[in-house]
Amino acid sequence: MLRCSVLVLCMVVAAKLQNDPAGQQILLFKEKTKGPIGVMTTSAGAPIEYKDARVTLNSKLIFNEYFMDSLTHLNRERIPERVVHAKAGGAFGYFEVTHDVTSICKAKLFATVGKRTPVAARFSPVVQERGGIDTSRDARGFAVKFYTEEGNFDIVGLSTPMFVIKDPLLFPTFVRAQKRNPATNLFDSNTLWDFLTLQPESLHMFLLIFGDRGIPDGYRYMPGFSIHTFEVLNEPGEKSFVRFHFTPTAGIKNLRSEEARKIAAVDPDYATRDLYRAIGNGNFPSWKVSIQVLSLNDVKNAGFDVFDVTKVLPLDDYPLIPVGIFVLNKNPVNYFAEIEQLAFSPANLVPGILGGPDKLFEARRLAYRDAEYYRLGANFNKIPVNCPIQVKLMDYNRDGKPPVKDNGKDTPNYYPNSFNGAEPYHDEKRTELIEIFQDEPNNFQQATELYVNEMTSDERSRLVQNILYSLGPVAKFLQDRAVKLLTIIHPDLGNRIAEGLAANRTNYYKNYDDRLFNYN
Structure with a gap:
């Protein structure tokens, strides 16, 4: 009887493996290539002779270019990991407009119903390090890059509809309080709760994190939110203010604590594997994209700071307006090139979308750019996955750490110039981002409503x-x-x-x- 049960279990496992693009990736590559893909070369392109690639004993190491090339590269293969959101899954797909919102926003990615814009998405626990688990109790990053014909537009959001702090001055404190104790090198609940109780505005978000939504059942069943209230313009130049919502069409699903701990013990990459496997099997995850919309009059009469990222905008007062759907239908071919180097920034805005007027948004414009300079170098936007693929670049940036691509060829490298270099465009209806006054954070009322009513x-x-x-x-x-x-x-x-x-x-x-x- 036991032997029969083991046999059945082995058959079930084998069946799953046969339908697992994540587990079978290397075998699938072998099947489609039908033989060696070419002759090995050094990074300089010289062919490598068989003996040099197989043995170094009783030969001069410094004369073996394959050995020298591979060993010295190994010492340089790791770039600095993100301080937060270090571990992630990601994929590519498209955003399709399903409803006309041109009366609200003139950005070309919303121009016509049915229009599709390529997108890249990255999903990530906040605190986990690059080798950590996917099933931690934590908020998740929900970042989407739209490759529009007006340049890249990034929404760098979260799996919760609010953020933990209103004042960006506290962000380094928040991150360090969640990271490892500098003496023990262990995660320490004392530092987390010290922060939460010293900054009680954070409890609104952490009610969700400690609640049922604290551990999503993979990324396909996780909602996303822009956090910030964006100022947008329509073609006549009229202002509106919107928050973006991404709702998984397959529904929102979460894990309970004990189940998450069991999964972490056997598959720490659970969410990353699930996303890759689903896309590889043609089960493309998708999200409905909606916006909450406020007029300038709504902003003035809301009775609270609608730009406060620690608060939500009540759906009863500001209902969701459908915009479109975004679908992920392509796995990365190479994780490092396409996901690890994928660089998001709230500063990536397009005409018609001015960003958020709150201080946190302003601080993130600096922080994200600085992080990418540190991790990827000054030319990070020339890395293929970050390039605005629907736009011909006409910037005046030159030189620096590769990649530089064609480095601007023979065009002038300064502006203004008298030699036919690129010129800026004129916007007769240009509007500046509004200026706001933000009071001290206080969201006990919304935290109470979450506990009582939701x-x-x-x-x-x-x-x-x-x-x-x-x-x-x-x-x-x-x-x-x-x-x-x-x-x-x-x-x-x-x-x-x-x-x-x-x-x-x-x-x-x-x-x-x-x-x-x-x-x-």
């Missing part, structure tokens, strides 16, 4: 369990601060956490009685 009883119980799992090991003074703040969000939440901590049941806290909760 979570079921079971979801609240799991939220409590997950908070206790994280908060249980930290110092008591931090626990006390957390309880005080969570009680402000709702007394029921604070009481549950306080009682769970007192009972020392962090790892086994289940199904707390909901009798204290006021549903009205």
Whole structure:
């Protein structure tokens, strides 16, 4: 009987492997090439003789160019990883307009219903390092690059509809509080909860992270949000303000904590593998693209800062307007070239989309550019995956660290000039990004609404369990601060956490009685 069960299990595994483009990639390459693809060469193009490629014993190493070429390159193969969003999955596809929004935004990627624009997408846990797991409890990056005929437009968003801080001055603090303790080189819940309780505006986002949406079931079932409220213009020059939403057409699915831990033990690359496998099998993931739209009058009369990234725009007041769909139908051919070097920036804007007037957006325009200079060099936009493929470049940047491509050939390298170099265009209806005043962050009200109106009883119980799992090991003074703040969000939440901590049941806290909760 046991032998039969093992045989059946082996047959099931074999069947899965036969239909697994991720696991079978190297075998599929062998099948389609039908023999060696050519003669090995050095990086300078010289053919390599068989003996040089197979053995160095009893020969002079420095005369073996294959050995010298490959060994010295190995020491230089790693570029600096991203400080956050280091690990990722990604793919390519298209965005298709399904609804006319030209009355709101004149950007050419929205010009006509049915129009398709090539896109690249990258999905990534925030805190995980490059060798980390895909099933951590964390927010995820949701970044989309639109290769439009007016240049690249990037939405560098998240899997949550809000961000953790309003003031960009706190971003380095937030990142360091989540990263490894500099003394122990271990992740430390004390530093995370120190940050969360010192900056309580962060709790709105972390209610989602500690809730059921904290661990997406792969990237195909994960929503995306632009976070920022963008200022956009239509053809007559009229202003509107929009937030972008990406909703997976297959539905939103998430993992529970125990299930995620089990997956991490056997497949730390779960989400990356799932995305590659689905696309390879022709099961192309897609997302409905919608916008929330505000007029200038709406902005003035909203009663709160609509540019505050720690807040959401209520859907009842600003309903979703459909725009299009984006589909991923092509896996990367080479991960490093196409995903690791894929560089996003909120500064990548096109005519008709002015960006966000908030300080965080302004800071991200600097931070992302600086990160790419550090990781990829000053010519990072000349790396093929970052090139605006529908535009002929006419910039005045020259030289620097490769790639430089044709380096501007023989054209003038400064502006203005008298020798027929490229000229800027004139926009008679040019409009500057509005200037706003932003007050101190305070979003307890929205956090309360999330807890009361958007979570079921079971979801609240799991939220409590997950908070206790994280908060249980930290110092008591931090626990006390957390309880005080969570009680402000709702007394029921604070009481549950306080009682769970007192009972020392962090790892086994289940199904707390909901009798204290006021549903009205």
